[in-house]
Amino acid sequence: MRELRRDPITNDIVVLAKNRSKRPMDRVKYQTDKEIKEEYKEDCPFCRGNEKHTENPTFEIKDKDGWLVRSVYNKYPIVDSLSDEIYGEHEVIIDTNRHNGSFYNMSEKEFLYLLKMYQHRYEYMAKNEKIKYISIFKNFLRRAGASLLHPHSQIISLSIVPPEIENEISISEKYYNKYKKSLYEAIIADEIKYKNRIIHNHRDYLVIVPEITKYGGEIRVLFKSNKRFEELKERELEELAKIFKNLFKKIYDVQGYNPFNICIHTHPVNNSESKDSHFHTHIHIIPRRYSFGGFELGTDVYVSSINSDKLAKKLRFD
Ligand SMILES: [Zn+2]
Numbered sequence: 001m002r003e004l005r006r007d008p009i010t011n012d013i014v015v016l017a018k019n020r021s022k023r024p025m026d027r028v029k030y031q032t033d034k035e036i037k038e039e040y041k042e043d044c045p046f047c048r049g050n051e052k053h054t055e056n057p058t059f060e061i062k063d064k065d066g067w068l069v070r071s072v073y074n075k076y077p078i079v080d081s082l083s084d085e086i087y088g089e090h091e092v093i094i095d096t097n098r099h100n101g102s103f104y105n106m107s108e109k110e111f112l113y114l115l116k117m118y119q120h121r122y123e124y125m126a127k128n129e130k131i132k133y134i135s136i137f138k139n140f141l142r143r144a145g146a147s148l149l150h151p152h153s154q155i156i157s158l159s160i161v162p163p164e165i166e167n168e169i170s171i172s173e174k175y176y177n178k179y180k181k182s183l184y185e186a187i188i189a190d191e192i193k194y195k196n197r198i199i200h201n202h203r204d205y206l207v208i209v210p211e212i213t214k215y216g217g218e219i220r221v222l223f224k225s226n227k228r229f230e231e232l233k234e235r236e237l238e239e240l241a242k243i244f245k246n247l248f249k250k251i252y253d254v255q256g257y258n259p260f261n262i263c264i265h266t267h268p269v270n271n272s273e274s275k276d277s278h279f280h281t282h283i284h285i286i287p288r289r290y291s292f293g294g295f296e297l298g299t300d301v302y303v304s305s306i307n308s309d310k311l312a313k314k315l316r317f318d
């Protein structure tokens with residue numbers, strides 16, 4: 001039996017086809033990528049010691065041995081400040097000085113520095129009043145779109161609010177107008193009641209494997225309050241760093257060294273007219289083990305064969 005469902009946050013249409021995971025190809029263990037061994041690589045432009053390739057960093061967090069996280073201008077920016085049609089800045093954040101560092105092996109402290117860096121660059125970019133949205137994302141490994149292997153994230157400021165964010169905000173607004181309650185609070189309450197899709201329930205964050213998503217096996221970190229990303233205090237960043245550390249260790253233990261994307265969906269900035277008071281910051285963690293076929297690309301209808309209860313159980317941590 002097939003069910004047609006919609007992702008409550010994005011409205012994506014998904015056909016639930018749980019038994020499709022029994023197809024023969026799915027029984028084959030996925031080939032994982034080769035792990036990087038060396039901590040330093042002479043020809044890597046992002047390694048500590050090779051700063052000549054990325055002069056004039058926009059920010060650095062350092063200790064006695066040198067920088068630990070570093071942000072630099074992207075040499076091949078998606079946006080620049082030359083056009084009025086789409087305006088913005090594009091920076092690369094080098095997640096760690098370690099060439100072989102990755103979300104799968106970073107320490108809590110490394111995650112904290114990285115989150116602080118995200119917030120620092122976000123606040124800096126938001127000072128420009130022409131900027132309406134700031135996108136923070138990460139591509140890990142080639143299959144997730146990374147062109148360089150040294151672990152890095154990207155942050156792009158934009159003079160427009162991107163359609164996906166407009167869409168999610170409008171869904172949260174319509175829900176509020178219809179039911180007089182917050183969509184995100186309703187989702188969080190339902191997930192807590194149901195329990196089985198929860199990976200981790202923290203005071204400020206809920207980590208779940210949603211049942212309906214267009215990307216099979218996506219994980220979401222939902223902020224329990226409608227606090228803006230830039231308002232997170234040191235303690236809240238520390239908690240989030242701890243969650244990242246534990247979550248990625250679990251993902252590694254269960255699924256191995258695989259490509260993924262991270263998108264942090266935050267509120268628009270410098271936009272007093274944005275109807276985002278019922279929108280909650282959240283993080284999409286998207287595994288890139290599968291790729292879409294012609295059906296998905298041609299119809300915008302997605303097929304999910306993931307058992308979210310089972311996956312959440314495997315990834316659960318305290
Ligand atoms: Zn490197």
Ligand SMILES: [Zn+2]
Binds near residue numbers: 009168
């Ligand atoms: Zn989102």
